[in-house]
Amino acid sequence: xxxxxxxxxxxxxxxxxxxxxxxxxxxxxxxxxxxxxxxxxxxxxxxxxxxxxxxxxxxxxxxxxxxxxxxxxxxxxxxxxxxxxxxxxxxxxxxxxxxxxxxxxxxxxxxxxxxxxxxxxxxxxxxxxxxxxxxxxxxxxxxxxxxxxxxxxxxxxxxxxxxxxxxxx
Amino acid sequence: xxxxxxxxxxxxxxxxxxxxxxxxxxxxxxxxxxxxxxxxxxxxxxxxxxxxxxxxxxxxxxxxxxxxxxxxxxxxxxxxxxxxxxxxxxxxxxxxxxxxxxxxxxxxxxxxxxxxxxxxxxxxxxxxxxxxxxxxxxxxxxxxxxxxxxxxxxxxxxxxxxxxxxxxxxxxxxxxxxxxx
Numbered sequence: 559x560x561x562x563x564x565x566x567x568x569x570x571x572x573x574x575x576x577x578x579x580x581x582x583x584x585x586x587x588x589x590x591x592x593x594x595x596x597x598x599x600x601x602x603x604x605x606x607x608x609x610x611x612x613x614x615x616x617x618x619x620x621x622x623x624x625x626x627x628x629x630x631x632x633x634x635x636x637x638x639x640x641x642x643x644x645x646x647x648x649x650x651x652x653x654x655x656x657x658x659x660x661x662x663x664x665x666x667x668x669x670x671x672x673x674x675x676x677x678x679x680x681x682x683x684x685x686x687x688x689x690x691x692x693x694x695x696x697x698x699x700x701x702x703x704x705x706x707x708x709x710x711x712x713x714x715x716x717x718x719x720x721x722x723x724x725x726x727x
Numbered sequence: 728x729x730x731x732x733x734x735x736x737x738x739x740x741x742x743x744x745x746x747x748x749x750x751x752x753x754x755x756x757x758x759x760x761x762x763x764x765x766x767x768x769x770x771x772x773x774x775x776x777x778x779x780x781x782x783x784x785x786x787x788x789x790x791x792x793x794x795x796x797x798x799x800x801x802x803x804x805x806x807x808x809x810x811x812x813x814x815x816x817x818x819x820x821x822x823x824x825x826x827x828x829x830x831x832x833x834x835x836x837x838x839x840x841x842x843x844x845x846x847x848x849x850x851x852x853x854x855x856x857x858x859x860x861x862x863x864x865x866x867x868x869x870x871x872x873x874x875x876x877x878x879x880x881x882x883x884x885x886x887x888x889x890x891x892x893x894x895x896x897x898x899x900x901x902x903x904x905x906x907x908x
Contacts, residue, residue, distance in 0.1 A: 603823060603824055634829060634832065635821060635832055637821060637822045637823065638820065638822075639788075639789075639820050639821075640817075640818060640819050640820070641785055649817065649818050
């Protein structure tokens with residue numbers, strides 16, 4: 559009885575799908591080769607190095623001590639540098655900020671604004687709600703992120719911005 | 728009160744076991760283990776590196792990294808990953824070449840950290856599980872010694888054919904000889 563029901567349910571489903579034009583054998587071959595792959599833009603090590611250099615330069619000029627992470631489009635670490643005297647904790651805060659920016663596609667500090675408005679559910683997403691993380695955008699898509707920690711968070715963000723700006727020079 | 732005592736004893740016992748495990752791991756690394764006796768990795772210190780000095784500066788770390796990258800380029804190690812740490816193991820400088828394998832990112836950092844906190848080249852031992860998750864038994868981590876003091880360590884990973892240590896050595900030599908590439 560149970561088997562009969564299942565079979566008839568499947569039959570009914572097939573009829574419905576056919577009616578919708580969805581049950582035809584999927585024509586895999588019809589998919590053009592270029593449509594089979596999604597091509598990602600990501601940050602190269604050369605770019606990461608350049609960004610970190612610019613970031614560090616601004617920090618040094620202002621006597622800020624920072625640590626900087628650059629992550630690629632998948633969140634994989636591409637490069638890192640920590641200035642002497644920058645707190646060891648900044649190794650982690652900088653990375654968390656970069657991850658946050660990467661995941662939301664916006665500055666990590668934008669989360670903080672949401673929290674100020676009482677959007678506490680944001681805290682459950684493992685996001686780091688402090689300034690200092692910025693996404694890297696290529697053709698409007700997130701291609702990586704930079705995260706800075708160690709100084710005041712507004713200063714961290716300035717350094718991160720210097721890094722982003724370096725890419726357009 | 729009794730419970731606390733028992734807990735304290737357990738903690739002490741665990742610490743003792745952990746220390747013994749670390750000691751065994753390190754002595755294995757120093758004994759004539761097959762990997763070393765067959766072909767001692769050139770530059771692998773037969774003894775612990777010197778005691779710790781001041782932290783490696785970012786400028787020094789950059790020199791080491793530049794030399795490591797130059798050497799990696801020379802041997803076409805396009806998947807190399809480099810990490811440089813201070814004596815405590817805290818990260819100072821890191822770079823991943825564009826064609827590297829993901830796991831090399833973890834390995835490079837673990838090697839640098841292991842070399843720094845043990846003051847020894849990594850991978851001299853017979854392999855097997857390291858006694859703590861913080862230590863790694865793979866070769867490619869070397870202490871960085873300047874003026875008779877250990878100021879940090881470098882970890883290299885992702886080089887085919889076990890070339891990690893050779894690149895680390897070339898990198899350190901550049902700093903010791905005062906080259907600034």
